[in-house]
Amino acid sequence: MxxxxxxxxxxxxxxxxxxxxxxxxxxxxxxxxxSKFLLPSPKDTLIALGELISDGEFFLIAAITLGRIVLGVLISFILGIALAVLTEASKAAKALLSPALTVIKSTPVASFIILALLWIDRDLLPLFITSLIVVPIVWSNVAEGIRSVDKGLLQMAKVYRFSRLKRITALYIPTVAPYFLAACKSTLGLAWKAGISAEILCTPERAIGTELYFSKTYLETPALFAWTFVIILLSIAIEKLFVFGIGKLGSKLRVIR
Amino acid sequence: MLKFEKVSLTFKTEGREQHVLKDLSYTFETGRITAITGVSGIGKTTILNLAAGLLETSEGSVINTFAKTAYVFQEPRLLPWKTALENVTCVCGDEKKAKFYLDILLPEGSDKYPDELSGGMQQRVSIARAMAYDAELVLLDEALKGLDMQTKDAVVKTLREHLKGRTAIMITHDKSELEFCDTVLEISDAPISELKHVNR
The missing domain is CATH 1.20.5 (Single alpha-helices involved in coiled-coils or other helix-helix interfaces)
Known part of the structure; x- marks a missing residue:
């Protein structure tokens, strides 16, 4: 060995x-x-998990929740980056949009969920809530990355007449990449939890959150534990996979070391 | 042509105005190498930054009619995520040309990243980048500082060859570097209002 x-x-x-x-x-x-209603044992939970898996709907439910949250995260990444670029490029946009960032950051997620229930289709609500959590973090991190671009390198790019595209690819993207990765690391877990919380409150058809809600309502505590176990596993898997993928890409391009 | 016309430049620091240049008029000789000397902090780099278009004048104007300007900064200013070769190619757009200059100035290490090179080696990449850019106006801000004697001779020789027929402004404190300059200007007073010719 x-x-x-x-x-x-x-x-x-x-x-x-x-x-x-x-x-x-x-x-x-x-x-x-x-009392397995108050605190089921690991064995009870495992049995409940086995029953869930043997049910034909299990993988479909997990996949739908996973897809919904991953889609929300991806949309949020695009939106967060776009807002960061916009607010760093335009002072007017920054003055106009920055208060929104502060309001979103300091409002409890539950308030948004309850309000959003009135405005949005229940199937889209988890996606919306995920975005509310992820967008501000990606936005502020990427904006900080843009601000941290080396002024000396910007001057060099100006003298040597780098095109706008070359400035973006050779200067901005490599500088912002570590900030974006940090945002990914901190948002993935949060997005997952917020998405499931939204599902619990809005109970869309076929969702892990809905299953959790019904497990609680019908006092099926072992099932509640089993679903929670599934949530934890999926959360770790997504975070590790995503961060590993981005980290590999970043180190290949030498923008993340 | 590079011409300073009644150029004044004022910086505001901590609410106070600091005059760096005041009514400076000077036309740099085209196709010649001009050296600028003077004590540290007097504003020599500011003149190069104005010539490169990195600073705006407070009054007056800087007329730079050269199609391309290359600038060897005091610090190498290399892209840390690109190799030496990629740094030079990124600017000149021609890998063969970049390789040609790097083979002369950095025979070993063109595939290395800046953090794998010493300060002197990074500076040589920065010089190679300026040469490969093939500009009519070359600005050098203490470009040879930090190079060891052995390398410096080779770099000076290459640089001298490259600058033939080009307009160059070189800031230096080193008397040996003045030898290959056609004109030497001295700045003695701040704010800078004139560039005095030094008789050699």
Whole structure:
């Protein structure tokens, strides 16, 4: 076994150890509570998860929620970047739109969900709420990235007459990329949680949030735990996949090290 | 032609006005190398920045009729995410040309990124970039500072060859660099209102 394999093995073991510890804590708590309606055991949750998976709708429900939130995140990325470019390019746009950023950032998500329920179709509401969470973060991070472009390099680009396109590709994108990646890291988890919260409140057809809501209503606590477990797994998977993908691309282009 | 016509430049710092240039008029000789000397902080770089169009005058005008201007800044100002070769190609648009100049000025390391090169090597890339741009007006702000003696001789030789027939303005504190300049100007008083010819 070489040093690298040893390191990987010890890391896996330590992660498994931590997981085992918390499962043990969970098991002991559920055993002491002794009510699967209040706190189901890991075994009850696993059985509930098995039942969910065996149901034909499970993957469809997970896929629809996943698709809805990923779509919301992607639209938000485009919108956030566009707003950042607009507000950094125009002082008037900045003066006009910046208060909106402050209002959105300081308003509780629940207030937006309740208000949006009155205005928007319930199937589109999770997408809207996801955007409300993601857009301001991407917007402010990308704007900060644009502001941080090296003034010396901008002067160099001016002297050597870089075209607008060359300025964007050779100067702005590489500078802004790490700021965008930081925004991705912090928004993906939030977007996922906000999207599911919106689904719980607006109960669209076929959604993880809707399933959570009904599990709570019908006191199916093991199912509630099982869905929560699915949410956590999907959240980690999306975040890791996305950040890994962007990080790989960034390091290949040498804009993220 | 590069001409300063009654140029004044005032900066506002902490609410106070600082006059850097006042009524400066001067026409740089076309096709000649002009050196500018003077104490640090007096405004020599400001003259180059005005010539390059990086600064606006407060009064008067700078007339630069050259089609292309190259500028070797005090700092290399290279794109950190591009190799030396890519940095030069990015400006001149011709990889062969970029390679030609880098082969002379940086024989080893054209495939390296700026953070893998020493300060002197980065400066040589910056000089190669200015040469490959093939401009009629070349501005050099202490371009040879930081180069070791051995490299400096080779760079000076190449630069001298390249600047033949071009208009160049070179800021320097190094007396040995003045040797290949046709005209030497000195700035002694601030704000700058005249460029005094130095007899050699």
């Amino acid at each position: 070489n040093a690298r394999t040893k390191k990987i093995a010890s890391r896996i073991l330590s992660v498994l150890g931590v997981i085992a510890f918390w499962i043990a804590v969970w098991f002991l708590l559920s055993w002491s509570v002794n």
